[in-house]
Amino acid sequence: MNHFQLPPLLHAGGLLPFLTMVGKPLEDGDVTIDFSQLRRVVPASMVSLAAMVHLWEKQGRKVRFSGISECQILGYLQRMDLLKSCGVTLKELFQRHDARGRFFPVKAVSQPIEAMAQEVANCLAPGGEEYDHPLSGLFDTIAYVLTEVGNNIRQHSSGVGFAAAQVNRQEGLIRMAFADNGMGILKSFQTVAAPWSIDATDSDAIAKALQPRISCKAGEPNEGVGLTLVAELVSMMKGSLLVVSGKGVARIYRDGLRAFEELPEGASYRGTLVAMSFPENAASRYAELLHNAKVKAGILQPGRGRATFEP
Amino acid sequence: MSSTHTVGLSEDCGVILADGTKALAYRHAQIDPYVDICEKVTLDFSGVRSANSSFMNALISGLLEHHGEAVLEKLVFKGCKPAVAVLVESAIELGIRKSGGRVPA
Numbered sequence: 001m002n003h004f005q006l007p008p009l010l011h012a013g014g015l016l017p018f019l020t021m022v023g024k025p026l027e028d029g030d031v032t033i034d035f036s037q038l039r040r041v042v043p044a045s046m047v048s049l050a051a052m053v054h055l056w057e058k059q060g061r062k063v064r065f066s067g068i069s070e071c072q073i074l075g076y077l078q079r080m081d082l083l084k085s086c087g088v089t090l091k092e093l094f095q096r097h098d099a100r101g102r103f104f105p106v107k108a109v110s111q112p113i114e115a116m117a118q119e120v121a122n123c124l125a126p127g128g129e130e131y132d133h134p135l136s137g138l139f140d141t142i143a144y145v146l147t148e149v150g151n152n153i154r155q156h157s158s159g160v161g162f163a164a165a166q167v168n169r170q171e172g173l174i175r176m177a178f179a180d181n182g183m184g185i186l187k188s189f190q191t192v193a194a195p196w197s198i199d200a201t202d203s204d205a206i207a208k209a210l211q212p213r214i215s216c217k218a219g220e221p222n223e224g225v226g227l228t229l230v231a232e233l234v235s236m237m238k239g240s241l242l243v244v245s246g247k248g249v250a251r252i253y254r255d256g257l258r259a260f261e262e263l264p265e266g267a268s269y270r271g272t273l274v275a276m277s278f279p280e281n282a283a284s285r286y287a288e289l290l291h292n293a294k295v296k297a298g299i300l301q302p303g304r305g306r307a308t309f310e311p
Numbered sequence: 312m313s314s315t316h317t318v319g320l321s322e323d324c325g326v327i328l329a330d331g332t333k334a335l336a337y338r339h340a341q342i343d344p345y346v347d348i349c350e351k352v353t354l355d356f357s358g359v360r361s362a363n364s365s366f367m368n369a370l371i372s373g374l375l376e377h378h379g380e381a382v383l384e385k386l387v388f389k390g391c392k393p394a395v396a397v398l399v400e401s402a403i404e405l406g407i408r409k410s411g412g413r414v415p416a
Contacts, residue, residue, distance in 0.1 A: 112330075113329050113330060114325055114327040114328070114329045114330065117327050117329060117361070118326075118327055121361075129360060131360070131392065139361070140361050140394055143327060143329075143360075143361040143363075144361065144363050147327070147329035147330075147363045147365070148363050148364065148365060150329075151329065151330065151331070151363075151365050155332075225364045225368070226363075226364065226365060229364055286394055287392070287393035287394040287396075287397055290394050290397050290398070291397045294397065294401045299401055299404065299405065300397070300400060300401040300404055301404065304400075304404070305400050306383055306400070306403050306404075306407070307383070307386070307388050307396070307399050307400055307403055308383070308386065308387050308388065309387075309388050309389070309391055309396060309399075310353070310387055310388070310389040310390070311389070311390065
């Protein structure tokens with residue numbers, strides 16, 4: 001039997017200890033997750049928990065949820081569809097209000113990625129679908145991030161993935177997170193026999209995935225710029241990014257500093273987690289951000305336009 | 312040689328362009344066959360709200376890779392919003408790099 005007591009704070013500071021806890025080798029048998037002390041969660045902890053629950057169930061383990069009635073944020077977890085995404089249905093003692101402009105609940109990355117991008121972007125940037133709307137840049141940024149990371153989950157992971165997001169008006173921050181329970185970035189490179197990957201670590205693989213034109217599926221239609229540009233966009237907006245895959249952990253801080261480390265105690269996260277936060281208002285000049293991100297990544301040279309455009 | 316072949320991306324692929332696999336199939340079916348028989352090939356992005364690098368690279372850089380850099384003289388990109396224009400230019404640079412200045416047969 002494997003018993004996981006969720007800590008009170010599953011936010012930025014509590015995330016890696018949580019991933020370390022669930023990333024250790026399990027004993028045979030079922031899994032129990034105790035929610036009784038949980039008081040705060042962020043999208044990253046919710047999507048990674050959902051991905052783990054689905055992995056354990058796929059392994060034939062029964063997953064039990066205990067302490068739910070004592071959990072102080074039960075209503076929030078229900079409204080964020082965390083329990084529902086884990087297959088738990090409870091009576092809701094609250095009225096569901098419109099999520100637009102506030103959050104996007106935990107949802108499997110399973111529908112066509114364009115439809116999911118439209119749904120999430122409309123939810124987090126209501127009105128932004130209209131090009132002249134003040135939230136138009138935020139709409140574009142969210143759609144870009146979601147489609148690129150979502151494509152990675154669908155094309156490379158061979159696992160089940162989840163997405164969730166939150167708008168924190170007090171901090172003026174958008175938080176987005178994606179987690180899958182697939183093969184992870186290193187194994188994804190190894191399956192296409194990338195020569196450098198034979199002796200590489202998980203952190204090496206994440207670092208490679210953050211470089212331009214490194215793809216797990218060489219050639220058309222993949223050019224290996226998806227995660228690279230997401231990282232550059234987040235950096236341009238003075239946001240932060242966390243990537244966890246296997247034992248590897250990569251962080252990009254708000255000042256642009258990048259750091260790579262390993263999960264402690266031999267833990268290994270099965271799959272890949274990509275989590276980010278960025279200031280809501282920084283996304284307003286999306287086209288300029290995208291241009292600068294491409295220039296910084298070395299995949300666009302300014303002033304060398306070759307295309308013929310017509311209005 | 313007939314004059315212009317025009318494809319409407321929003322009508323054919325939707326207002327959000329995000330899937331490189333779809334872009335590749337679209338290019339093979341709707342663009343490649345016309346490059347050698349038309350003077351101009353217009354890719355009309357009017358109505359496209361959002362796109363990503365995966366789609367645009369598969370659509371455009373592959374065109375340069377397969378038909379050579381000279382194909383740029385035939386291609387017209389219509390109705391691009393500023394962010395879509397950035398993706399077009401970036402995909403062209405990628406295509407030029409991959410084609411290595413190759414001259415088509």
